[in-house]
Amino acid sequence: MYSLKSFGGKIWNWFFDRGFKHLIMLAILAFVLFPIAWIISASINPVGSLSAQRLIPENPTFQNYLLFFRGGAEQYDAPFLLWLWNSLKLSVLTGLLGTAMCALAAYAFSRFRFTGRRSGLLGLLLVQMFPQMLAMVAIYFLLLSIGDLAPWLGLNTHLGLLMVYLGGSLGFHTWLMKGFFDSIPHSIEESARVDGASHLQAFVRIILPLARPMLAVIFILTVITTYSDFILASILLQDTEQYTLAVGLQLFIFGSYNQRWGIFAAAALIGALPIVALFLSLQDQIVAGLTRGSVKG
Amino acid sequence: MKKINNGNLLGISIKILLLGVLDAVVIWASTTLFLQTEYGFAAALIVGASLINYIFLNDRTYPLRYMVPGMIFLFAFVIYPIGYTFYISFTNYGTGHILNKKQAIRNIESQYFQPEDPVSYSFNAYKSEEGDMRVILKSRESEETLLTDGETIEKVDLTGDRFVDEDGDGVVDKFGGFHLMNRSEIIQSLQQLQEWKPEVNGSSIRMSSLNRFDQRIPQYEYLKEKDAIRDRKTGELFRPVEGTFTSTTSNRTLDPGFKETVGLKNFNRIFTDPLITGPFFRVFTWTFIWALLSVLTTFALGLGIALVLNDDKLYLKPLYKGLLILPYAIPAFISALIWRGFFNTNVGIINTKLMQPLFGLSPGWFQDPMLAKVAVLIVNLWLGFPYMMIVCLGALQSIQPEFYEVAKVDGASPWQQFKKITMPLLMISIAPLLIGSFAFNFNNFNIIYLVTRGEPPIVGATTAGSTDILISYTYKLAFGGQGATQYGLAAAISIIIFLIIGTISAINFHYTGALEEMSENV
Incomplete structure (x- = not known):
């Protein structure tokens, strides 16, 4: 049986020991992940313009991805x-x-x-x-x-x-x-x-x-x-x-950020995918290499 | 050297065959290059091919055979271009100086002028069913008649049977499949006719109005023995000065200029030409500040996170680490382009979702020089801190825990521990990486060019922008497509970057003794 006071003290201690670390990590994760979250949301937003962005899109679709594979909408003509x-x-x-x-x-x-x-x-x-x-x-x-x-x-x-x-x-x-x-x-x-x-x-x-x-x-x-x-x-x-x-x-x-944002988002994600996958598949070796000061950057 | 057993006949035959193919290709290519007066290029090919033959036919050079494939590309596309960059930096290569001297002279000699009292011709044009055209020219001064197809010209006798004057008005109506064109047909073909410049007796004949062709004579002649060009119209003499034929009596120059070595002129311009010096030094200074701040910001954040994460009992540590590494795994060009969208002044989410609601502001990120610099630094921080985090984590883990235990016994505060133990030990392994990172960011073209394109422009500068670093400035001078292209100047700036990077690397090697260590390991 813990007394209320000592329970509070334990939380307090835990906070000083570890808890504040989680707070810091959450703040940094917000900085790191918000661009990724936004670009994913943009890629499934049926409204393709940058100004119409919101984090949780209404009526998400995959039409931007379809456009990527079809070589963009007719007016863009981007293979x-x-x-x-x-x-x-x-x-x-x-x-x-x-x-x-x-x-x-x-x-x-x-x-x-x-x-x-x-x-x-x-x-x-x-x-x-x-x-x-x-x-x-x-x-x-x-x-x-x-x-x-x-x-x-x-x-x-x-x-x-x-x-x-x-x-x-x-x-x-x-x-x-x-x-x-x-x-x-x-x-x-x-x-x-x-x-x-x-x-x-x-x-x-x-x-x-x-x-x-x-x-x-x-x-x-x-x-x-x-x-x-x-x-x-x-x-x-x-x-x-x-x-x-x-x-x-x-x-x-x-020069066309506002109009082409949605399809660009899909293209950026598809384009990043192979490299992110390769990187993560070899993460341990790359990290070991970086620690020895030898590769990329 | 070991005696190498070259083994079977098949292997040798294949080797000889491949060398034969290589030699044939090289002989063809170098002959062609030689005929195009590309002597250096031709010589390089022959030397390279001879070396390869030697290496593959000589037992003593057996180990070198393994290096041939790599060396070919290393020499052709890294070492040779570095040398060639030096050469270009000593030339005036660029807009107006693209041709070689021979080509420029040929171009100038094909410029014509109409003498005051030209030989003048009236003409009739003819067309065949296929659309080919001929023109019959009648001299206004003499009885001479000429027939031309635009290129060649011949004297003709219109009284011959070939030429048929159907209505007897003295004008030939038909000959050999060609029929007389009326005025509206001529007007339709006007553009084509105006391009005709058949030559006769060293002068060229051109259409000057709807009913006449006039004689033009070449305005310039190249005097080989004087290495100068004479203007036939004015008698002026033009001598080549740094790739431009310049008049000896006035300040007239002739276009086009030609490619010529100009010594240190490009480097002089960087330091003395007011149009270049000002922008160059702003770019130069910002390059250093940019590289320094990039290293400091990414290192500070990376180290901070590493200190927090350097705790094996921290719940979720692998997850944090895995997520935080993501920006480093995404190709930089993609992240840079995405961030450019985020920073868009009117519609980017940084303004619409962050600055507007929180501060009621909508700053023009790419319009204000200071803000543009902040923006590229933020983008670089996002991209670059995971690298620092990884290397710091590695370095922190290699610090012996006993140091801290002893320090705690001595009553050192966490700050003192950080300052006296962590930082000094960390720096031993991290310092060379920080210098390496400085050198990398010094040339971090992708971030600068893809986020701001170097903009906003520096007032009074034609090419350079406020966020341009040396490498993006070089790129814009050579390939930017704004204003005149200046390959020579761009190469000169490349050379300056070479020198800076070389110095930084030398310091790095000196500092770490890496070169000595590596040469011992060789």
């Missing part, structure tokens, strides 16, 4: 699905090819000793400090020149942009990968080499399967970075059908 596809295509390809190139280079750095190895590794570290977008003017003219020679590889092509992304995707990831390879004992491939496998075979059949978790992390980080790129895509892509979601969505909404 959202195509843009999403372009973004996904470019990020997944950059992720796959970038990870492959990264793993190959990292394997050489990890397993061979050769002249230029040390300077190569340090050079990689130095190069990746400078964001690729700083050279945007030069990259633009480079693709312009390439386009004179081979139009399918120049400005306004996905292949051209893919090459630019691949160039930017190496850097630190090679270091990350090399560190992982270093932790795999040499004896594992040595035995395969004794059995007559070439270096390349040992790498493909033995090392790569062991490195699967690290390959997945690098793949996903590359996909996220590429998907979120706005500046390079906006410089290098020129036609509506070529745009990525970042470029298309920006042109779609800028």
Whole structure:
């Protein structure tokens, strides 16, 4: 049996111990979640304009999502699905090819000793400090020149942009990968080499399967970075059908916020979904990587 | 070096085949480039291809083969562009200076003028069933008659059988499938006819009214030995000065200019041209303030939350953590575009649902320079604090609890514990990340450009806006589409950013000894 006074005292103590923490968390959650709540509500609000917003919409519908998949209402003529596809295509390809190139280079750095190895590794570290977008003017003219020679590889092509992304995707990831390879004992491939496998075979059949978790992390980080790129895509892509979601969505909404808010909200949520899902699926590894001070941001 | 066993014949054949294909493509491409006078580009291709051949045909370079794919892209799309940026920063590349010198001279030489006493022609136009046109020109001064299709021109004799004058009025009515056009037909085809500039004896003949063509002569000639352009009309001489043919006697210049290296002129302009210096330094200062405030605000909030969450017995801790990480998982371009809508002055929910009901205010977030800066900082805080929260949580967990126990025994207050134990220990691991975050926000293009576009404009500046940071300013100069495009200047600003980032990174490396540590691990 507790007396009323001591019960009150317990609440008081609990409050000082833990309760105020929950209050703080609630306040911060409000700040963090209100934009997400509003955008979800906007996406199911049949009144598409920004001025008609309310948190709990009347007569919620999914018409904005339908419009997304139908390429927007007739008057907008915005091929959202195509843009999403372009973004996904470019990020997944950059992720796959970038990870492959990264793993190959990292394997050489990890397993061979050769002249230029040390300077190569340090050079990689130095190069990746400078964001690729700083050279945007030069990259633009480079693709312009390439386009004179081979139009399918120049400005306004996905292949051209893919090459630019691949160039930017190496850097630190090679270091990350090399560190992982270093932790795999040499004896594992040595035995395969004794059995007559070439270096390349040992790498493909033995090392790569062991490195699967690290390959997945690098793949996903590359996909996220590429998907979120706005500046390079906006410089290098020129036609509506070529745009990525970042470029298309920006042109779609800028200057027309009030009228296009509803459909934009749906597009933003659908566009964020793949990346949020990827991020959350790999949250533990990304958090571990961030704590070591190595990735994104 | 180990002896590498290249193994089977098939592998070697495939290798040789692929190298052959590569070489063929490179030879084709470099020849084409060479013919287009892109010598540097052609040379780079040949050197690159030779290296690849060497690496794949030489046993000693076996390890390098693994790096070839990555290196190709790294060199072509990161290292080469960095070098090329330096080059562009020393040129006047931009609107009015896009062509190379040869192209500019060709362009100037194709500008014509009508001499005071031109050779003048009356004309009749003819059309075929297919819509092709011909014009017969009759000189007003001589008996000369010419036939032209707009490009070529030939002397003709109208008395020949080919030309039929049906009604005997002295005007040819038909010839070889073409029939005489009447006035209204001519007017319909006027635009096309006015574009005709057939050339005869170095001068060109153009339509000057509905019933006459006049001789025009090229106004300028390029004098190779003097490397100058002479104006035939006035006799003035124009010499190339920093990519513009400039008169030696007056201040007349000729359009178009051409691409030319101008030394440090772009950098000089940044520091001396009043139109650029003022806006540039405002952008420059704001870039630093922006990066600094971004780090401080996100770190303060992130650390605060981490301190609260650093309590394993806290009920719902995983849920809080999971929800708070969400802004970091959403692609920044999407969050930025959403927040731009929220801050809309008239209809955005920040004004309609928050500022209006609470304070009765409707501030113009993107119209007032100060408020625009606050807005981008708020957006960045929302996006950026989860990163700081994660790294702070990690760092807090690595602090030994014994430190606090000893401090408690000594009677230290929580504030003293925070100041004397938590912060110093935290900073060891977090400081390099804060510098890294500073460098990242220094170039945080997405937030600035997608939330405010750098606006509101700075009064008196053509391109720069109050919230522009250096990278968005560079982007607008080169690709913004407002006013003249200035690639040279944009590249020069890129170089300045390179230098700043390089310095920050050097400080970071020096501070943490990361480079030494890493080179030991190599």
